[in-house]
Amino acid sequence: MHLGRFSLRNRIFIAMILLVLIASILIASVAIYQYNEEARDYHNERLERKEENIKESINYAIRKTTYPVSTETMPLIFKNEIYEIAAIHKLQLNLYDLDGSLIKSSKATFETDSLTQCLSAKVLNVLSNTVEHRYVSTTIENNEAFLSSYSYITDHKFKPLAILNIPYLENDNFLNKELNEFLLRLAYAYMVMLIIAITLAYFLSKYITKSLKTISDKINETRLEKHNKKIEIGSTSEEIATLVRAYNSMIDELEDSAVKLATSEREQAWREMAKQVAHEIKNPLTPMRLTVQSFQRKFDPNDEHIYQKVDEYSKTLIQQIDTMSSIASAFSNFAKMPAQQNETLNLVEITRLALDIFSEDYIEFIAKSDRITVRFDKAQLIRVITNLIKNGIQAIPDDKKDKKIIVKVYEDESTVNISISDNGIGISEVNRQRIFEPKFTTKTSGMGLGLAMVKNIVETYNGSITFTSKKDVGTTFKVSFPKG
CATH class of the missing domain: 3.30.450.20 (PAS domain)
Structure with a gap:
């Protein structure tokens, strides 16, 4: 208790x-x-x-x-x-x-x-x-x-x-015998004292808290968006009077702040939305840049599969352009995330498609079967995978020799799962509680919205995202969605 x-x-x-x-x-x-x-x-x-x-x-x-x-x-x-x-x-x-x-x-x-x-x-x-x-x-x-x-x-x-x-x-x-008689008399005396104390405590506590109850009711009724009445109490103790004066002074300040807050809230909302939209646009720009660089580096006019590769690169660029287009369309409707266009997808194929934009040769993909069906928005699913892989790449120090990222896709009786593991620096105990907070980041660049956005998308589909991490060993993020 x-x-x-x-x-x-x-x-x-x-x-x-x-x-x-x-x-x-x-x-x-x-x-x-x-x-x-x-x-x-x-x-x-x-x-x-x-x-x-x-x-x-x-x-x-x-x-x-x-x-x-x-x-x-x-x-x-x-x-x-x-x-x-x-x-x-x-x-x-x-x-x-x-x-x-x-x-x-x-x-x-x-x-x-x-x-x-x-x-x-x-x-x-x-x-x-x-x-x-x-x-x-x-x-x-x-x-x-x-x-x-x-x-x-x-x-x-x-x-x-x-x-x-x-x-x-x-x-x-x-x-x-004398002790027992003394304790019995003492018990009778304290029984009477206890009854008196209960009665006195009841009325005394009621008297002390009567004014506080009035103040509490007024505070509970206080709202920023409406006109609030001041407290008027007759003769009372000096402490309660001080509290009433403080409340009434707060009401005056609240009235002045309400107008300022209404103005600043709209400005702040647009600033926050602009930050998130900038982050969302940056996500597809990075793979587009990597795709073009990869094409530029590997282009060979004499390659017999050149037309097939050009087609794959084009599809990747078009896909990311479509993602940017959906973000722009959503922003025009008060900066909402792209509307969900749920469709039946092969999770294995989508994951491979998301991995194509990364040129790192230490990324390993493991699928337990060739086809795992999910009902999801394709652009948002790719966004979840690419964000987690990018975090894994950034978590591995540049001077590390045996870099490794393992992406696993598998299903069990009730869920479909994506697991992304890296052998980077891990997540410290201090940061584990805040890892999914918006605008929280340990990097020198970035807005800290990536994992927050991933968590928001996953929870939209009634899924869950968890992680395990060990310092200087690595981190594993696991995303799970219910089947059906």
Whole structure:
């Protein structure tokens, strides 16, 4: 969903609703984060308090014992005391020797198998190498979080006797209940705020865009060819008043420009048409010149086929003269392109005829069959082929040794196709989008109307023209017409 497709009124409305929703989500997220931090601190502090109280009970038991106080006598000292301490503080206690082996647990005997019988090296290293001589780990079991603290039990000279382990379950039921109640109250509050925001956003957006709607309607009614009314709005905001003044000033300028534009449009139309007609006339002049030059270069009075060649040259010249005549006739009718004189043609024969005007020996013609029938205007079909071949010739650098242009004519199930390939410089990525634009050219000469005219003729016959190109490899233009 793209916000730019909505009207300003809808965008204001949606923005205000989103603002309320985002605010509610942020506040709820902060509340949940704060709850988690407080719960974590609460459990850590509670575990520390429990640990201090248990250590006081353990120290009391050590002071009153009659056994020698050492690591080896810990199981005897706390043979019964460990159960009493665990019962008083309602926590499980585990005692490990200084090597990390379990020596006593407040758990029942048949449950001690589930305890860790030996502490990990990580726990022992932290206990012995830190100032606090304390380590707390967190584990998850059956979707419940457990804190487990490890610290030294010392004698009155602070000599370590054993390692005390206190597993602690983080029971968040009470805190979760409080959080859920808070979030529920927050949801009710934001539901009311959302309803108020929707109502406020609706009327506010309607008020803001009311004047803009009036201006928009007037702008939509604005036409260059008719007299346009100015906008008259009562008291409104400074921004809207500025916009109205700008519109009314534009209407005054538009009235002045309308007369000038009407005059310049006709002049511009004739200039553009003159350019296109000049380009169209130049097209047949070039092959006529090439034909005469070819005849002049190859003329041999003693050639036994001289009359046949003269006849072919004459037909080519007459054909191009007829093309120029049709352009001149069309220009007399407001510079229209030559009227279509559709007839049934053999595309293979017409293509060969169009190729005869080119003297380049590197042009290769390939036809899949001797006869491919099309319904087309003969002059326009020749114009399409000659323009594409000329573009191919001009695309090949003069100093290239292995020049090649391949012209293919073929048909498939539904279309008749003409393919013209060259091994020239190719079309750059920048120019590919503009290649069929009128008056666009990368050449130092020419009006840039050739490919635009070809595209116009092809589309007139419901055809299509496409191309593929690779830089410094060549370009292939493909023209396709529907059969029938």
